Amino acid sequence: MARAIQKRTLQTRAKLVKAAQTVIDTQGYEALRVEQVVQLAGVAKGTFFAHFSDKDALMDQLIGARIDALLDDIAAQTSPQDISGMVDALMPLMNFMTCERYVFDLIIRHSGAAAREEIGPIATTFGRHGEVVSHWLEGGPFRQDLSVELLAEGVQAFSIQAISLVFCALHNEISLRDRLTLYLTAWLLPKP
Amino acid sequence: MARAIQKRTLQTRAKLVKAAQTVIDTQGYEALRVEQVVQLAGVAKGTFFAHFSDKDALMDQLIGARIDALLDDIAAQTSPQDISGMVDALMPLMNFMTCERYVFDLIIRHSGAAAREEIGPIATTFGRHGEVVSHWLEGGPFRQDLSVELLAEGVQAFSIQAISLVFCALHNEISLRDRLTLYLTAWLLPKP
Amino acid sequence: MARAIQKRTLQTRAKLVKAAQTVIDTQGYEALRVEQVVQLAGVAKGTFFAHFSDKDALMDQLIGARIDALLDDIAAQTSPQDISGMVDALMPLMNFMTCERYVFDLIIRHSGAAAREEIGPIATTFGRHGEVVSHWLEGGPFRQDLSVELLAEGVQAFSIQAISLVFCALHNEISLRDRLTLYLTAWLLPKP
Amino acid sequence: MARAIQKRTLQTRAKLVKAAQTVIDTQGYEALRVEQVVQLAGVAKGTFFAHFSDKDALMDQLIGARIDALLDDIAAQTSPQDISGMVDALMPLMNFMTCERYVFDLIIRHSGAAAREEIGPIATTFGRHGEVVSHWLEGGPFRQDLSVELLAEGVQAFSIQAISLVFCALHNEISLRDRLTLYLTAWLLPKP
DNA sequence: TATGAATGAGCGTTCATTCAT
DNA sequence: TATGAATGAACGCTCATTCAT
Numbered sequence: 099m100a101r102a103i104q105k106r107t108l109q110t111r112a113k114l115v116k117a118a119q120t121v122i123d124t125q126g127y128e129a130l131r132v133e134q135v136v137q138l139a140g141v142a143k144g145t146f147f148a149h150f151s152d153k154d155a156l157m158d159q160l161i162g163a164r165i166d167a168l169l170d171d172i173a174a175q176t177s178p179q180d181i182s183g184m185v186d187a188l189m190p191l192m193n194f195m196t197c198e199r200y201v202f203d204l205i206i207r208h209s210g211a212a213a214r215e216e217i218g219p220i221a222t223t224f225g226r227h228g229e230v231v232s233h234w235l236e237g238g239p240f241r242q243d244l245s246v247e248l249l250a251e252g253v254q255a256f257s258i259q260a261i262s263l264v265f266c267a268l269h270n271e272i273s274l275r276d277r278l279t280l281y282l283t284a285w286l287l288p289k290p
Numbered sequence: 291m292a293r294a295i296q297k298r299t300l301q302t303r304a305k306l307v308k309a310a311q312t313v314i315d316t317q318g319y320e321a322l323r324v325e326q327v328v329q330l331a332g333v334a335k336g337t338f339f340a341h342f343s344d345k346d347a348l349m350d351q352l353i354g355a356r357i358d359a360l361l362d363d364i365a366a367q368t369s370p371q372d373i374s375g376m377v378d379a380l381m382p383l384m385n386f387m388t389c390e391r392y393v394f395d396l397i398i399r400h401s402g403a404a405a406r407e408e409i410g411p412i413a414t415t416f417g418r419h420g421e422v423v424s425h426w427l428e429g430g431p432f433r434q435d436l437s438v439e440l441l442a443e444g445v446q447a448f449s450i451q452a453i454s455l456v457f458c459a460l461h462n463e464i465s466l467r468d469r470l471t472l473y474l475t476a477w478l479l480p481k482p
Numbered sequence: 483m484a485r486a487i488q489k490r491t492l493q494t495r496a497k498l499v500k501a502a503q504t505v506i507d508t509q510g511y512e513a514l515r516v517e518q519v520v521q522l523a524g525v526a527k528g529t530f531f532a533h534f535s536d537k538d539a540l541m542d543q544l545i546g547a548r549i550d551a552l553l554d555d556i557a558a559q560t561s562p563q564d565i566s567g568m569v570d571a572l573m574p575l576m577n578f579m580t581c582e583r584y585v586f587d588l589i590i591r592h593s594g595a596a597a598r599e600e601i602g603p604i605a606t607t608f609g610r611h612g613e614v615v616s617h618w619l620e621g622g623p624f625r626q627d628l629s630v631e632l633l634a635e636g637v638q639a640f641s642i643q644a645i646s647l648v649f650c651a652l653h654n655e656i657s658l659r660d661r662l663t664l665y666l667t668a669w670l671l672p673k674p
Numbered sequence: 675m676a677r678a679i680q681k682r683t684l685q686t687r688a689k690l691v692k693a694a695q696t697v698i699d700t701q702g703y704e705a706l707r708v709e710q711v712v713q714l715a716g717v718a719k720g721t722f723f724a725h726f727s728d729k730d731a732l733m734d735q736l737i738g739a740r741i742d743a744l745l746d747d748i749a750a751q752t753s754p755q756d757i758s759g760m761v762d763a764l765m766p767l768m769n770f771m772t773c774e775r776y777v778f779d780l781i782i783r784h785s786g787a788a789a790r791e792e793i794g795p796i797a798t799t800f801g802r803h804g805e806v807v808s809h810w811l812e813g814g815p816f817r818q819d820l821s822v823e824l825l826a827e828g829v830q831a832f833s834i835q836a837i838s839l840v841f842c843a844l845h846n847e848i849s850l851r852d853r854l855t856l857y858l859t860a861w862l863l864p865k866p
Numbered sequence: 867t868a869t870g871a872a873t874g875a876g877c878g879t880t881c882a883t884t885c886a887t
Numbered sequence: 888t889a890t891g892a893a894t895g896a897a898c899g900c901t902c903a904t905t906c907a908t
Contacts, residue, residue: 132903142869153903206398209454244476251451259447262401284436298892324877334894490871526873590782593838628860639835643827646785668820668828708882718890729882
């Protein structure tokens with residue numbers, strides 16, 4: 099009888115998500131307060147927690163959805179044939195992850211950890227990210243002595259590293275894009 | 291006048307740090323409460339905030355000092371001559387960073403320099419970590435086609451990646467050590 | 483939606499007010515601590531601040547209510563027909579206002595309306611005090627060449643003056659009652 | 675041997691007073707912090723308390739001195755011969771007392787009370803104020819059926835009342851000057 | 867589901883005042 | 888006198904989360 103989960107429930111959830119997105123668009127992720135979201139959505143505080151186990155679940159979903167959309171765009175493109183093309187393809191994702199320190203921290207925290215048993219939206223995107231990059235690597239002119247899965251993990255590691263350094267007072271002379279290019283060149287290209 | 295810091299100031303600060311360390315040793319980092327620290331140190335709460343801008347500043351210093359001590363140990367050893375030796379050398383650090391989720395989060399948060407211009411203790415250790423690893427790489431049987439600095443940054447990236455996956459629901463079948471070994475082998479060894 | 487205030491809300495507020503009154507009855511106004519009030523009321527500290535913007539707001543309400551009760555008593559009596567009777571009628575109020583330096587200071591501070599637009603409880607009682615005294619003056623054997631409102635304002639001015647001098651090192655040889663009698667005689671009686 | 679209280683002591687005190695006045699001129703009385711004063715004066719915090727028993731003593735002195743100066747101006751004028759002239763004479767004082775709510779409160783508090791045994795600067799000015807006004811009343815065309823001292827006390831009471839209403843949300847339609855005129859006319863003029 | 871008052875533990879703050887040097 | 892680190896007792900606040908209705 100799971101049919102009753104319909105209409106009003108979904109509408110309320112949608113109202114909450116929309117309200118949250120509005121808050122984020124105007125004030126950023128970090129500033130989001132449950133209070134403000136429910137007010138904007140026109141529902142009671144308790145209702146929020148009937149739809150999301152906690153505030154983190156909302157954030158996870160929101161940021162996860164955003165990353166997913168970016169991965170959709172990335173996956174829709176033809177596989178890049180060189181490092182430069184790969185970096186170009188990854189940049190929208192990189193930019194999103196550096197839009198707020200809070201977002202970066204949250205992504206790192208969810209990079210897998212959030213759930214013990216259940217994988218949340220953000221964690222799921224990591225898996226998808228790996229697949230997308232693995233796929234790229236399969237046919238391309240890249241290093242062949244390692245599995246594409248391992249190479250993809252490295253791409254992730256270097257992406258995180260590059261982002262970390264954006265938030266760092268040191269090393270700011272190099273741009274995010276240049277740093278990522280540097281890393282991926284070193285990591286992915288066959289050695290002479 | 292910028293006169294020298296008084297002896298009493300140093301003593302009080304030491305009392306606070308010692309008290310904090312005692313709490314951490316018995317209850318862990320996350321459980322530390324400012325209230326408890328000042329009580330144990332026998333100073334007023336106001337004094338705490340005269341020495342540390344907030345609880346986080348104390349944690350930064352404490353964890354930074356701990357990492358520094360671990361780096362001292364690492365630096366004191368002879369340079370490892372293979373991946374296995376390098377992983378052995380790095381493991382104490384890796385273990386500390388994974389001792390508590392709270393510690394890992396805090397390290398990540400502080401990794402990119404607490405403030406714009408001022409680098410906090412933890413952030414500083416990242417620089418030192420790079421130096422130590424760079425030094426190892428100079429003489430060893432490692433990849434020679436990249437600068438040691440770049441290689442060291444990769445070691446950092448893969449270390450973080452390996453640690454992240456410890457707190458991750460996926461991929462837990464592989465141990466931290468094995469994963470780090472895998473990564474560093476792929477990253478540092480000359481290609482065939 | 484501005485729905486009616488819930489019963490529980492009223493109950494909690496009542497619990498807080500009652501607890502506060504208990505503290506005051508046993509230890510006086512100045513000794514009141516928010517901590518103690520919430521403990522006695524059996525509610526959380528956060529609840530206190532959900533009901534009263536700060537400790538001062540509680541005090542304002544408490545003292546305002548007390549003055550209101552005294553004004554009720556005063557208004558219930560028949561109008562005094564001479565200065566002596568008027569002073570008798572006013573004395574309970576005067577005594578309350580001089581019961582604690584803290585109370586007097588607080589009354590003075592709130593006398594001129596806590597905020598720009600919003601009049602707090604204490605400030606409100608000043609208006610009511612004026613009305614009560616005005617009413618007395620209407621029929622009595624008092625000065626007729628001035629409006630009762632103006633006369634009432636004078637009564638207030640002299641009351642404050644008399645009270646101020648209670649807390650004063652000088653002039654203490656005359657009692658509060660005698661001083662008020664002196665003032666009101668000069669102010670209210672028709673001149674020969 | 676009280677001669678040693680000279681030079682440096684007085685210089686330090688002067689520095690403190692000057693610094694305090696600077697703070698007040700730029701930020702007002704309420705915002706004055708001992709910290710800022712000592713910094714501006716270039717002395718240590720402890721030094722402040724070697725010169726003033728507490729912050730209040732400084733305020734008392736500062737405000738007292740200010741009122742005294744205003745009373746000097748008032749006393750230097752010829753005695754006013756009517757209510758209007760009297761109000762004119764009193765206005766500078768009234769304006770100072772209404773410049774900040776904080777100042778008014780402090781004056782009320784010190785209107786006598788501050789000292790148990792010793793009368794402070796502000797309290798002293800009240801006495802002087804009474805004398806000045808009494809002197810005016812002696813020769814003028816004012817009510818003769820009451821002692822000039824009592825009349826002067828009334829002037830004080832009505833001054834305070836007029837000032838109180840300045841800080842009041844109600845009654846703001848009438849200006850300070852008009853209200854004082856109204857009060858003093860009713861109080862001081864012989865009745866028809 | 868929806869409601870929204872209540873929770874609650876701890877952090878940070880305040881800043882005049884004290885006191886050992 | 889001068890110094891300035893230390894004091895200290897509340898207060899206010901935060902804000903995600905819970906729970907009785």
